[in-house]
Amino acid sequence: VQLQASGGGLVQTGDSLTLSCVASGGFASGFAMGWFRQAPGMEREAVAAISRAAHRRYYSDPVKGRFTVFRDNAKNTVYLRMNNLEPGDTAVYYCAAKASVLMPETWSRGNSYNYWGRGTQVTVSS
Numbered sequence: 221v222q223l224q225a226s227g228g229g230l231v232q233t234g235d236s237l238t239l240s241c242v243a244s245g246g247f248a249s250g251f252a253m254g255w256f257r258q259a260p261g262m263e264r265e266a267v268a269a270i271s272r273a274a275h276r277r278y279y280s281d282p283v284k285g286r287f288t289v290f291r292d293n294a295k296n297t298v299y300l301r302m303n304n305l306e307p308g309d310t311a312v313y314y315c316a317a318k319a320s321v322l323m324p325e326t327w328s329r330g331n332s333y334n335y336w337g338r339g340t341q342v343t344v345s346s
Contacts, residue, residue, distance in 0.1 A: 221245050223337030225315045230343045231305055239300040241315030241337060249273070249293035252322035254333055255300045257311035257342075266328035267313070268300060271321075278327045282308070305344045312339035 227239040241253065254269035268289040269278045277289055283302075291298040298315060316333035326332045 221251065221317055221335045223315050223317060223335055225313060225337045225340040228313060228340035228342045230345065232345050233306060235305050235344070236301070236303045237305065237342060238302070239313055239315075239340060239342070241298045241300075243296045243298075243317060247293075247296070249296075251317035251319055251335075252327075253289075253291060253298040254316045254318060254327065255289060255298075255313060256316060256330060257309075257313045258339070259311040262311075264314075264330055266330065269318075269322055269327040270298060276322055278322070278324065280328065302342070305342075307344050307346045309342060310344050312341050314339045 221243055222245045223241055223243055225241045252271050255267040256264050257267050258264040266280055270289045270291055274291055286304045288301040315337045317335040318333045
């Protein structure tokens with residue numbers, strides 16, 4: 221499975237962006253999908269995740285209420301809608317695919333994901 225994230229850019233505080241992650245080489249519906257981000261000098265952190273059939277979604281506290289993860293399995297694509305962006309959201313955003321079942325205890329663990337895409341840069345100016 222190859223993953224390609226896109227949609228990043230330079231925006232201002234309060235703006236919105238929607239990131240996309242296209243999966244090729246496999247059926248995206250067979251994987252739970254996650255979004256992670258890494259800011260300069262910081263550790264990678266989980267942002268959001270969605271189960272295979274979109275029945276379960278999880279969000280980290282910093283983005284809860286502002287970000288929405290959704291997917292279109294017919295297009296092998298998962299999205300991250302980011303509203304009310306803040307400078308603290310500045311990071312490289314990565315999508316990842318997880319073959320095992322998405323669980324509340326493990327959704328945020330990067331090492332539980334099997335495939336990773338290249339990131340897309342999101343920069344939020346103040």
